Amino acid sequence: MSTGISTLTVRDTGISQPLGHFGHAKIKMKEIEPICRVLEPRSDYCEIKGNIRIQGNSSTIFIASSHMSNSEGNSSWRIRPYARKENAAAMEFVRKWTIKLVAGHEDIPNCTQHHRIPAILFSLGGFSGNHFHDFTDLVIPLYLTSRQFNGEVSFLTTDYRPWWITKFQGILDGLSRHEIVNIDREEEIHCYPSVIVGLKCHKELSIDPSISLNRLSMKDFRQFLRSSYSLKRTTAIKMRKGEHKRPNLMIISRRGSRLLMNEGKISKMARRLGFDVIVADASLSTNLSRFAQIVNSCDVMMGVHGAGLANMVFLPENAILIQVVPLGGIDEPARKDFGEPAIDMNIRYLEYKIRVQESSLIQLYPLDHAVLRDPLSFHKQGWDAIKNTYLEKQNVRIDVRRFRTALLKALKLLHH
Known part of the structure; x- marks a missing residue:
């Protein structure tokens, strides 16, 4: 992780609202580097590293900074972790999460579950259940966000839908080797070295390889689907004159x-x-x-x-x-x-x-x-x-x- 970060840059939209501010360059954050991207057209998401504690039953993520004094105050952001933020009707069904940067360890709960792998927190609300939205708002963004971890990542789901998990189990198993957590029901305080809140999303039912990590593309995604479901055919029929094949x-x-x-x-x-x-x-x-x-x-x-x-x-x-x-x-x-x-x-x-x-x-x-x-x-x-x-x-x-x-x-x- 990079060091010498002097400020935490968070940009604001109507959905993700900063509730505080930083003391300009006074805060030296060498342990953490949370970045909330809220100018993206499709989704808000935060990439957070450091001392992270997740309290699921209050929909709160605490980030402790020993380089921040109590006198400098706390900062907080609210995120709805679903990739269709421009649609108010969809976002009505998405739980709002609070991300709090706090000074020291005094005002945050103690860890009761320690994890060594990163986590991704995302909502199964919104328009889930509509097959198009299942793929364009959830499956493809989840692939885009999680593929970098090669299965060593924990999925934390808010607005849990058990039928959705069942339907897409084959895909989920290919993206994470770990049990999916219904984070809203958790009474434990889960601590992770890094967390992504929300999912990256480029456009409808697709990926833009020019801006994706490792230049992931829809070709890669479709190869992943073929592997996940053991699909035999890579290429459509090639018909030739005189042959009597029926497509x-x-x-x-x-x-x-x-x-x-x-x-x-x-x-x-x-x-x-x-x-x-x-x-x-x-x-x-x-x-x-x-x-x-x-x-x-x-x-x-x-x-x-x-x-x-x-x-x-x-x-x-x-x-x-x-x-x-x-x-x-x-x-x-x-x-x-x-x-x-x-x-x-x-x-x-x-x-x-x-x-x-x-x-x-x-x-x-x-x-x-x-x-x-x-x-x-x-x-x-x-x-x-x-x-x-x-x-x-x-x-x-x-x-x-x-x-x-x-x-x-x-x-x-x-x-x-």
Whole structure:
């Protein structure tokens, strides 16, 4: 650890609020170097080294400094350790943790559990349970934050969700060799040599290797997934002229909203073109190990914009994702959520934008209504109106002849 640090630099946002200040250069912190990064767009996190004591039942982390006198006062920060800080709705379900830098040992509890390995503290609240958010807010950031420790790290979970641990056990076991701690219920005072509070996060469903430690990338992450779930296929099928191989097409079937109303006709047409078709209920991904195997067996995945498309992380290299984009002027979030991440994963990306006649909204609104005629003008009513209308009320009935072109393009790509 570096020495001669004279000040602790903490930057402020609305979520992480400093409650005190340092006595400028008077504090010589040679034992600790906590750094809270709160200007990052996606997440706040603190990297702390030194004499650290965690009191789980009060959601407090104490950092003792023998180089700080009582007269110089204490300092404190509040962090919600979940990687979607810009979304107030998500952060409502995230416990707030206090990080306190204190003088000496007088005002902090004594250690009752000593640990020699570092720890990472993160929340399982927020939007956990939504498959897209499970990966983009939790799994990928946890991989990005913890991979440097090669399994020798303790995971401290706040807002504990036992079903989440069960679902992602295969991934968690690959990132830490140690038992996961439900830190909120702990009455012991856990002491660590270093702690990271919160998770590093770059962008939706992806990693930026230019700024990640050791230049980790989505290629590395997907290799980690293949190892964790013993996925056999590294590369999608390579079709050659004259061969009669049939690539596997997975249709992600949704429940509730954005249903593909004519799945049967799409499947029949795809089989005629030469695909073997698997219609997969995205809810099956609760058995992630089994579902990962099924996805990995496929060469093409298609589905209406939604959380189930996050399963593309298990596709082999050079596979193809076809995202069906519903009506509503949501092209940009569709590309941001799945189109751009697909490219980072070395997955070829095709987009099928539906027309008004393919939307179930024509049964709810007259053709001259702004919802159908000018969705972008409807956006002025805000995200809740967009979500309620275009994401929650809309189903899709694809024009089979028109969609045939997209599947033919996918077949052509599999020949290259």
